[in-house]
């Protein structure tokens with residue numbers, strides 16, 4: 001999803017969950033997951049002394065007509081000078097069955113070509129944070145590329161937004177993941193999910209790992225050095241560092257010598273010129 005000031009983002013948050021076996025979610029290979037209990041703080045996402053959120057335009061919308069009219073009214077308010085975020089909740093137990101939601105989505109995309117995107121809830125909040133100059137998950141940014149020192153398993157599994165898919169490598173063959181954000185950002189937080197977060201035995205969690213950041217991909221600065229780890233999820237906030245590249249090294253894997261990363265989030269803001 002390219003971040004573009006010409007686009008309005010119209011997510012159907014509940015619909016995507018509920019319509020899982022239908023067209024709306026086809027092409028997704030996992031479910032968006034929110035495990036808020038794993039987060040000790042979200043200090044980086046506070047704006048005006050509150051955690052930022054987007055209010056639902058309509059909670060529990062039940063009719064096609066209601067949704068369509070509301071969306072048209074909201075789009076008419078859009079000044080097109082920047083992205084406009086709209087969140088709706090749809091009650092699919094009445095007439096707004098999943099296929100009807102897909103129909104509404106297709107009609108609006110046809111009516112407003114190149115102006116509307118329907119996105120998953122996690123992308124919605126990420127794009128909203130980015131637009132409001134708050135830290136957002138750079139690993140989810142469309143420009144971000146990821147490579148692994150051993151790509152026997154797909155390194156993208158480490159940044160697909162769910163701990164249920166893992167990047168795995170023989171620790172003797174390769175133990176690094178490198179992210180290239182495509183541009184420099186002020187990076188300030190790492191959330192890393194280990195094997196236990198994917199439902200595997202916690203003894204397979206990486207024991208020691210390192211986060212390094214770099215502006216140029218050559219000179220690296222060690223930001224986080226974690227030893228004797230037993231946690232399923234690590235959450236590290238640090239003074240912001242301007243970086244285009246991030247590298248995670250598994251220095252000591254879990255008990256079977258397999259490096260595993262279930263998912264990584266790296267939060268940062270757009271660097272000031």
Ligand SMILES: [Ca+2]
Pocket residue numbers: 156157158159160161162163164165166167262263
């Ligand atoms: Ca994953």
